[in-house]
Amino acid sequence: MDDGPSMLLERDREVAILNAVVDAAARGDGSATVLRGAPGTGKTRLLEVAAERARAAGMPVLAGHGRELERQIALGVAADLFAALLAAADPDERRRLLSGPAAPAAALLTDTPTESAHPDALPLGLCWLAAHLTGWDTPGAPRSALFMVDDAQWADAASQRFLTMLADRVDRLPLALVVALRDGEDSSDATASQRLMTATAGPRGRLLTLAPLTAEAVGRLVTAAFPGPDPALAEAVGHASGGNPFLVTELLRSLRADGVIPAADAVAGLVPETVLHSVLARLGQLPADAARLATAVAVLGDGTPLRRAAALAELDPAAAERAADTLAAARLLLPGSPLRFIHPLVGAAVYADQPAFARSRAHRRAADLLTADGEGAEKAAGHLLAMEPEGDPDVVGVLREAAARTLRRGDPGAAARLLERAVAEPPPPRLRGELLIELARAKLIAGDLAGHTILTDGIELLDEDAVQVRVRALGLLAKARHGSGDPAGAAAAGEEALRLLDPDDPGRQDLLADYLAITMFHAPLRREASTWLRPVLDDARRGRPPTRPRLLAQVVLWLALAGEPASLVRPLADRALAADALADLAEQGASLGLVLHALVIIGEVTAAENAATAAMAAARHSGDILAYGYGSYHRALVHLNQGALTEALADLEAARIPHEAGWTAASGWNAWLLARVLMAYGDRTGAEEALRTADRYPADSMEAGLVRHVRAQLALSDGRPAAALEEARAAGRHLGEIYDIDHPGLLPWRTTAALAAHHLGDHRLAGELAGQALERARAVGVRRDVGVALRVAGLVARPGPDIALLAEAVRTLERIPAAIEHAHALVDLGTMLRQAGRRTAGAQPLRAGLAIAEARHARPLADRARAELRSLGLRPRRVAVRGVDALTPAEHRVALLALHGQSNRQIAQSLFITTKTVETHLARAYRKLAISNRHELNVAFAGSTDP
Template sequence: MSLVERVDEWALLEEVLGSSAERPSRVVVVRGPVATGKSELLNGVAEQAEARGLTVLKATGLRAERRTPMALFGQLLLGADQLEKRESGAAARVERLLDDARFTAMLRDPASEREEHVRAHVMRSLTAALHAMADGRPLAVLIDDVQYADIPSLQCLQHVMRELRAKPVVIVLGLRTGPHAERPMFSAELLRHPRLTQLRLGTLGERATAEMLRDHVDEASARRLAPDVHRISGGNPLLIRALTHDILAHGPSSDTSLPALHTLTVGDAYRQSVLSCLHRGDDAVLAVARGLAILDDTASDTALAGLLELDHETVALSRRALESAGLTQAGTFRHPLARTAVLDDLTREDRLTLHRHAAVLLRRGGAEPPVVARHIVAAGEVTDTESLDTLWETATRARRDEDVSLAIACLQLADQACPRGARRSEILAELARCVWRVRPSTVGPHLAALRAAFDEGWLSEQAVPVLLAGLLWQGRFEEAAEIARKCQGAYEGSSAVAAYLATGAVRTTYPALRDRVGADNWPAPQGPADLTAARGHDPRSRAGAALNTVLTRGVDQHAADLAETVLQGTPLSDATLEALTCSLSTLIYSDRLTRAAHWCDALLREATKLGGPGWQAPLSAIRAKIALRQGNAVDAVRYGTNALSWMTPLGWGVGIGSVLATLVSAHTAMGQYEQAMTYLDHHVPDGLPETRYGLELLHARGQLHAATGRVRPALDDFLTCGELMTRWGIDQPALVPWRSAAAEMHLRTGGEAEADRLVKEQLSKCGSGQSRTRALTLRVLAEVAGLRRHHHALHEAIEELEECEDRLELVRVLGALSRSHHALGELGQARMMARRAWRIARDARAESLCEHLLPYTDGEVSTPDRPARDGESCPSEELTDAERRVASLASFGHSNREIARKLFITVSTVEQHLTRVYRKLNVTRRKDLPHDLLADTAC
C-alpha cells in the first residue's frame, strides 16, 4: 500500500490495532472526498489486522443496495470466512435472524431513521452472533462507503457499538464526504462513542504527486511532470494514477537531442477516471458536474440551481465536493477533457434538454446573446422569434470578433427556423460569405439556396449581389446574366444590383459579362468624377473606381493614391476583402510594387492570425504576382503554390487563372518549362476565358510558347489577348503588354514593320509612373529598330527599372545592352553588361534568360576585366571600403533598398555613399559605374 502523505494516519491505525486486545472498543471514521485513498487505507488495515491475529469482518456499502434491508450487515455475517468454519446450525440461525429483520424493515419507511426497522431482540441476537464470530480473539469490523448503508444495517451497527463498547473490538468506517453523504442519527451515535477517532483524508500535494510518478517514470520526468499532473488531477490519487497511465501509454519523447523524457498526455484513462469519481459520488454531485459542463463559464450557483432544480445549499455543497475531489478549480473543470467526458456521458436527449433549459434560464437572467446562442445552437432548435433574434445578434458579433465557426453555426440554425422573406435572405447572404471564408469549396449549396430563393421570388435585392458574386466566381456567367436581366423587372429601380454591376471590380474582372447581360441592362461605367468622389465612403466602390480607371484609361496617379488610401483605412474582413484586393491590384498595375508588397504582407499576416483560407488564398496569389513583377521568380513560385494549397480548385473558381498564370510565368523565367506546362494542364472552370484571370493565363501560355521556340502559337496567344482587351475596353499594357510580346514574335518571323507599329503604339500608351511597362517597351523598341540605333533606349530602360526593381526585365535589358555593345565592337562594355546580367539572373535563378539573350556564356564573362595598366589608378583605390561595397552592388543593378538590406545600413546612408562615389569617379549615373570595384562583394 502506498503511504504517500498518509504516514500519520497509518501510524494512528497501527496503534489502534496494536492495543485492541488490552483496551475496550475503538471506533475510527476515515473521511474524505471520492477517490482519495479511503478504500486503499481500509484494505491495508484489514491486512495488518489479520497479521496481528484479529478476526476481520468486512463489508462495503453499495449505492444499489441503499434501500435493500440488512444488505450491509448481511455482508458482515454471511460474507465472512469464519462462518464457513462453524456448524451449519449457527449459519442457519443467522439466516433466520436476517430474514426476520428484513421482514420487519419492509414494513417501515426505508428513508426514515426515526422508525425502528429491526426489533430489539433481533438486534441483540445479531450482535451476539457477530461477537461470537471473533472466537475469543479481538474483532476488527471494517466497513467502506458506509454512506451507502441501508438504515436497518446502520441501526444494527449502532447496537453493536453500544453493546460491545467494553469488548476488544475495532470498528473502522470509510465515509465519503459530500452533500447528503451522512445519516444524521447515525452520525450522532458515532459522536457519542467515548473512544471515537476521526481521520480526514485530503488530496495530495505536488511533492506527493512527484513521489507517485517516480514509481513509474524516471526521476527527471517525474520532477518535470509533477506540477502539471498535480494541476490537472488536483492531487486526487485516482486521477494521478490515470494520468500516469496516459503518460506511459504515450511513451518517452521522440526528440533524439534530449534524454528519453516522458511527456504529459491527457487521454482515455483520465477521462474514465473522472467519470468513475463522479458515478461513485453523490447523485447531486454528479448532477452539478453535468450542470457545470453544460453552463461552462456561466455556471453560477443560481444558474445551476435553476437548471438542475436543486436548492442552493445542495449546489454549494456539491461544488465544494467537486473541488475537494480535485475535479474542479475556481468553479470550472481542471482540464477540458473532464468537461468533454461529462458531456459525452449524458444521453443525447438529456443533453439537448439541459441546453434548452439553459438557454431559457440565461435569457431570462439577462445574459449576453452569444452566451444564450451557444445553448440554442447546442439544442438545435429555435422555439420563438426571440431566439432567432439572439442567433442573428450572435452571428453579427461573432463575425466582428472573428469567431467564424460560431457565426456559421448560428446562421445555419437561423436559416432552418426563419420563414421566407427579407430576413432569411439576409441570413442566407451572410452564411454564404462566412462559409466562403473558411470552406470555399462548400459554398455551392448556399449559392443554390440563394438561387432557389430568387427563383421563388422572396430573395431581397440586397442579397442578390452575394448570389451574383458567387456565380461569377464559379464561372457561371449565363446564370449570373439571367439574374441580372430579371432584376430589372423584379426590383423597382434595382439599385443594389446595378451598383454591384457598375463597380470597377466586376467590370474589369468579368468584362465579357456585359455582352451576356445586354447593353440596356448594363449600368453606365464610372466616370472620372467617381474617382474623386469615389461614390461616398464605401471602400468597395472607391477601390473599384480606382481599378477601373487604371485598366480602362491608363495609369493614373490619383487612382493609385486612392487605392493606397483604401488600404490604409480599411480593416480586413469578409465585407472588405474585395476592396482590399482591388486596391492591391491597382498598385500592381500602377507599378507601385514596393508599396503593394508592403500592404499585401501586412494583410497576409492579419489573415494568417485570424484564419480562413478564403482570405489567405487570394492574398497569397496577389503576393505571388507582386514577386513575379519584381523579378523574384522563386518567391512567386513559393507564394503561388501556397495559394493553391489553401483552397481546392472548386473553391478557387475562375480566380485560379491568376495563380496559374503567375506560376507558369515564374517557371518559364527560370527555364523550368516542364513544371510550367503542368500548370497549363490544370483543370479550370469553363468560364475562365471570359475573365481578366483568363487573359493573364493566356499571356503566360504565350510566354511559355515563346521561350520554347513555338513562335506561331505564342503570337496567336498574344494577338488573342489584344483582341479581347480591345473588345472589353481594358487595353492597357500595365495589365498585359501584348503588343511588345507580339512584336518580339514578329521579329522572329521577319515582320519588322508590324513589330515597329505595335511597339510604338504600346509606348504611346505608357504614361508617367509606368516605369516597368515603359522599360520593357523601350527594350523591345530597341530590338525592333536595331540595337545600334537605339542604344540610348536601353540605358533609359535601365533607369526606369531601377524604380520598380524588376530584376527579370533588368536581365533582359542588360542582355540587349550587352549585345548592343558587342555589335558596336565595345567588347569590354559588352562583357561588363553580360557579367551584371549573369549575376542578377543567378540570384533570381533565371540563368536560362541569359543563355538566350547574351553573346557570352557564363564562363566567358566570369573572368575579371583587364587590370589597370601601369600608371593608371584603379577606381577602387579612390574609394573607402564602405563606398566600394555600395558602388559595386549598385553597378550590378541592385536598388538602394536592396543595398541597404544586404549591407544592414539605411537607405539614406546608401544615397550618401553613392553621392560621394559619383563625385570621386566623375560619373553622373548609376549605369556608368564600373563593375570591377570589389571582387569579393556578395551580389
C-alpha cells in the same frame, strides 16, 4: 465497490500506453490517442489516469468536455481547454500566447468574436496557441502539456475540426492529446470524428478500443460483492451487464441493497437497460427533494452549480444542500460542487424517465436561468432546442443571437440548426422573411444548396418597406448564384438590388463593388456591367471618386487598364490603401489585389511593394494565413517587375502556404506568375510544369489570355516562332475583344509577336507590330513599357537594327527599378554594336548586362551575354555560385529576417513555418556564406537590407 478500481480492471495495457504517451510528451515527443468505447467502459477513468500522470510530472493539464446540450456552441469545447490558462496568464504572457498566427484565437476567447475569412481560421489559430503554450519555439526545453477531451462525440463541429488539426500536428509539438469518443452516439461532425480516428494511424497516433470485461474480471467483482457466490451468479451478472464495467458495478450495488445473496436465475433475465432502471428505483426510495434535484441536474447537465439546480428544482439553498448530500450518499451524484452524476448513464436514465412535456417545460425554465446568470445565448439555446415550439418571440430572439455568434465563430452548420428551430417556433409573421434569409445565409456558408430556395422564399415574404433587408438578401443571392455557377442569375440579383437603392445611399457602393466583382471578369456579362461602372469612372476622372474602399479599388484597376496616367491613378490608389481603409480591403483580399496590380500596371512598383509588405505585416499580426498568402503573391508580381527573381520566388513560396494547408487551390494567375519567374531563371521545364498544374479556368476568363501569352514566350524561347506568333496574337485578341483591354503593363503581346514575326522573316509584320507597341506604350506613359517597346523596335528595324532606339531603351530602363529589362536592353545593344563592327563599343554594355543578369540569377540572359563577349574574343569568367547568390529563395528570406534582428521564433511566425524549419534554412545559409552565426550576416550580405 469503489468505482475507480472496477473501471480499471483489465485496463493494464491502456494504462501503460497512456503513461507512456505522457512520459513521451514530457521528453518532447507529441502524440495523439483516441479512447473509443461504449458508455461505461472506463474512458473517463482512463483520462483521469493520464491527468494524474501528467500532474505528477509537473505538466499542465488542459481539459475539455463535450456536452449534448452544447453542441451548437461553436468552438465551445476548444475554448474550455484554454479559458483557465489564459485567465491566469499575466498580460505579457497572454500577448505571447496570442501572438502571430495564434492571433485569431483571441477573438474566440473574448465576448466579441469576429467573423473569420475562412471557417478553419479559428481552429488553426488555436493550434498555434497550443504550440505557443508548449514553448515549442523558444530556447531551452519545451514545456510539455496534456490536452484531454471527454465525450468528444458531443463536441461542437468546429472543436472537432480543431482537435483533428491538432492531432495532425502532434509530431511537431511536445504535447499529448488524449480524446475519448463514445460509440453509438451521433457526432456533431461525423467526418471530423472519423478524421480524428484516422489521424491516430500515424507513428505518433494510437486508437485504443475498450473491450467489455471478460468473465474472469466480472467474477472478481461479483466475489468482492458477495464472497463465495454461486459461479452461475457471475455468469448471470456478466450477461445482464454485457461486461460493461459501470453496469456491472451498478447491478451489484443494487443487488447488495436488497440485503440477500441473489439467485443466479433472478439475475439472468435482466438486460443492461434493466440495470439502469435499478438506478431509478434507488432514486425513487429517496426523499422527494432529492428526486427533484436529480431531475434538475439531469436537465441542466453535469457541471451545473448547486444554486442553479436548486432554482430549477424550486428548492431553498438548505434543502438543496441536504438533497445533494443524500444523492451523493446513494452513489447517484459525485460529492461536492458543481453537481455531477456518478456516470453520464445515470444522468441519461434520470432524464429519460421524465415525461416529454415536463422535460420541455424544464428546459424552458433552464434557459431563463442561464440567461439571468449571464451565461450567454449559446448555452441557453441548447435548452431551447430541446423544448417544444410554442410561438414565443423571446425564444426566437435568443436563438437568433446564438446563431449569429455561432456563425461568427466559424460553425455555419450549428447556426443553421439554431435558426431552423427559430423558424419552427414560429417567429412573428413580420420577422419570418428576415429569419429565413438568415437561415439561408448560414446554410449557404455551410455549403448546403438548400439555402438557395430558402433565400428566395425569405425575399418573397419581406414587407415592401423592408428595403435594406431586401437589398442585403439580394446581394447574398447574387453571391450564392455566382458560387453555384450561375453568373447570369447572380448579375440579375445584383442589378435588382442596385435598382432598389438611391444613388446616394451609403450601402450602394459596396453593393456595386460586389456586383462588379462578379460581372467585370465574366465575358458575357461585362458589357452590361460596364454601363454601371462607366459613370463611376467618369466621376473619378472629374475628381469625385467613390468613398468606399472596395468600389474605389475597382475604379483604380479599371482606370489603370484604360491607360489613364499615373498622376490620376496613383492618388486614388493611395486613398484606397490609406490606413483606415486597409482593414476593409484586407477583408476582401481580391480588392486589395486590384489596387496592387493597378500600381504595377502604371509602373508604380515601389508603392506596390510597400503596400504589399504592409498587407503582409497586417496579416502576420492578425494570423490571417490567407491574407498573408495573397499579399505574398502580389509582392512576387512586384519583385518580378523589379527584376528581383530570388525575392519573387521566395514570395511565391509563401503564397503557397494557404494552398498547402488545403484552403485554396492554385489558379491561372498563380501559374502565369510562377511560369514567368521560372522562365527568367532559365527553368523552362519548371515553367511548363507550372502551366500544366494550373487549375481549369474558363476559356473566356482574363487569365486564359495571360497564360496564352506565357505560352507564346515559351514557344519563342524554344525556337518555335510560328507558334509564338499565333499564341501572342490570340492572347491580344482575347483581352481586346472580350475585355476591351489593351495595356502593355498587363499584356505586352505586341512585343512578343513582333519578335516572333522577326524570327520568321516577316519583317514587315514585325515592324508594324513593334511600331504599334511603341505607340501604345508611349500613350500610356509607363517607362518600363516604353523601354521594352523601344528595345523590340530597335531589334526588328529594317534594313537593320536601330542602335539609336536600343540606346534610348537602355537610358529609359536604367532610371527605373526594372533590372532584368535593363539588362536585356544592354545585352541587345552590345550585340547589335558587335554585329555592326563596333566591337569596343559593344563590350561595355555586354559586360554591364552580364553583371546585372548574374546578380539577378537570370541565367539565359547571362549565358547569352557571355557568349557575345566570347565572340569579341573576351573571356568573361563565370561567377561561382557562392555567397548570397548561392542561397535558395527560402534561405535568402530567412537569412534577411535574421539579419534584421528577428529571432527564430519571430521568423517562424512571420513566415508561418516551424522553428525547426527556420533553423534548417539558417544552418544551410551559414554554410553557403561561410559564416558561423547571425552576427556575421551583415558582412555576408554587404549592406542588403530588404527583407
